[in-house]
Amino acid sequence: MEVLKNRKTLQDFIERQKEMGKKIGFAPTMGALHDGHLSLYKAAREENDLVISSIFVNPTQFNNPEDLRKYPRDLNRDILILEESGLVDAVYIPEVQDIYPEKTESSHYDYDGLENEMEGKSRPGHFDGVGTVVEELFRQVKPDNAYFGEKDYQQLAIIKKMTEKKQLHIQIKGVPIYRAKNGLALSSRNQRLREERRETSKIIYKTLMKVNDWFRVLTVSEIKKRVQDVFDDQQGMQLEYFLIADEKTLKETDFFYKDRAYRAFIVVMVDGVRLIDNMHLD
Template sequence: MNIIKKIKVLNKKIQEIKKNNKTIGLVATMGNLHYGHIKLILLAKKYSDVIIVSIFTNPTQFDSLIDYKKYPRTLKKDCTLLKKENVDIIFAPEEKDIYLSDKKIHTYVKVPSLSNILEGKSRPGHFIGVTTILCKLFNLIQPNFSFFGEKDYQQLLIVKTLIKELNYSIKIISAPTIRLKNGLAYSSRNKYLSSSEKKIAPFLYKIIKKTTDKIIQKKGENIKFILNASRKDLTKKGFIIDIFDVYNAKQLTKRSENDKNNILLASVWLGKTRLIDNKKIIF
């Protein structure tokens, strides 16, 4: 396993891989790895000759400097974990090598159709940070495949749109959300939950599942009543709701009566921790 920190070294390695006609699979992360990341790596092995995991805590996608500074940096632990999974290359650059100029006047990449709604409305600038760092990684690593979890569903759609509209020759492969036995989706932010909040957090997906089951059972009828009842249940459990609604799964517009492919998106606060989750609804 190679741990590469410098772009010049990475460039040389990528040229070597391409010269040998090997395919590259990229799993882009901010570090603090968990089982969800491992599942993406295992999926990547099915598609790619060479697996590259990037570890970079990207400052431009954080809502505040405080959140950015407190994000867990666990590079040594992450490298040990990735070595066990036989990852070929870890790319862990420094911020000064990724953002060459002042971040306030830096060049950014935006997907306007999806970046300013839902999560993007609640977290201004977040998705611009995501798409910009991904473009940098795509340009540097030149992967044939890149792998993303479906928990961050809006992000997944944004990445697919980015790939299509900027003409990248990269295939995006998504993996179902990986959950703990209690239903809580794996997330690096779960570490921010207190012991009492960890007992409450699994109710988010339980209520999501209960809600989607009812909507499917009723074939979309009385959907407002079902959603309102579920929102009350969430509030009673201690969640503060930002997003809890049903959307068209392709455009993330509000569901219309003719939509057959839908998704329930949830974004809530539990204490100081933001939790997101979702579940498809197909009639």
Template sequence: MKTVETIAELQTEIKAARAAGKRIGFVPTMGNLHEGHMILVDAAAEECDYVVASIFINPLQFNDIDDLGRYPRTLSADQEHLKDRDCDLLFYPSVDEMYPDGQEAQTTVSVPVVSEGLCGDSRPGHFDGVATVVSKLFHMVQPDAAFFGEKDFQQLAVIRKMVRDLNLPFDVFGVPTCREENGLAMSSRNNYLSDDEKQTAGQIYSVLTEIKDKILAGERNFAELCVLGKQTLLEHDFQPDYVEVREANSLAPATEDDTDLVILVAAILGKARLIDNMRVNLAHSKVGDI
């Protein structure tokens, strides 16, 4: 695996791979890589001939400068992880390389509707920062396919809409969430948790599962289910941000007529803000019952 730090080097390597007839798969990350990221690399390697990963801690998507400052930076370990998998090229740019005219002078990309509510309310400007940096990376790499984790469900929806609206000519693949034994979704932010908190954090998965089971059993008072979910989190020392049931494709609040649902949770435990989600496909469950 080769590591490059400039856009010119990146595009030289990709040009050579494309000239060799290789299909380019792209996995953008902010580093501090764990097995969930490696599953994305594996998915890209299975679908494509040449895998590019990026590590860039994007300041535009942090609305808390302290959060940006303490975000883990583990380049050497990340490189070793990527070398152990089928990653061909790592792009590791500086802030100046990505934003040569400064962040305030940077043209930004805003994706309406799906950026609103949920984490969009809790982290103002976050998804504009995500859409802007991912758009820049897409134009630099020009992949044939890009791979993102489904744990960040709203982020994935934002990126899919951006790609669709801007007519970008490649596929976006969502890869299922990778979990710890207790159900906790793998995340770089789990490093902020103590060992005891990591065990407690599995309650998020339990809440998601309980709400899903009740919906599959016929419950349709989504607001009440979410209130009960928040109460459970409070009882386990979380500070819930939201527990919501949404239509999975539009992210609009779910109605009784919707069949493709997603339950989304965000909650603070200790120093970590944790997010997770779970799909509920009622159309599929009805077919299965027959």
């Protein structure tokens, strides 16, 4: 596996691969890698000649400086995980100046309102940071296909919209949420939880499974009340928000229409660690 530590090294590598006609699959990360990330590379491996990862903790998508400071970093461990997986041909590890050559600030994007829903309400500017770093990485890596997990479903929708609006000729592929055996969605933030807390946090997934059952027989307001009741009974857990939204527009709904697809979204604070999850409702 090649380790590409600056923009020039990456450009030389990509140029050689393009000359050989290689189809490139790409999945950017912020490190703290786990099996969920590897599921992206497994999907990419099946559809491309070459698979590239990137590791870059993007400062412009953190609203809270403390969150940025606490974000788990272990580059040597991440490189070892990628090497041992056998799924990745190269990893790009840029410095800040490779992504932001002038000022470390994000550009402004219009995502047709997707940025104003859910996470966008509590994290202003977050998706401008996401769009800025992903667009720049796309322009540098020049992938044919790019892979993102459905755990960050709003981010996936945002990236699809950005790619469409910027007319980037890249196929954006969503990969199903990778879960631990107890159902907890894998996340880099999980590393900040004690092992016993990771076990009790399975209540998040179990609640979404119940929501999928309730979806068939209850109103939205009845479902929301039941979800709130579940987390009112959990010590050390606080429900930040739960909502059901139209999968296409991400707008919260208060009524189910037969011709639309819906997804449940949940955010729970567990001992100060923010966990997110979602589920398509059948």
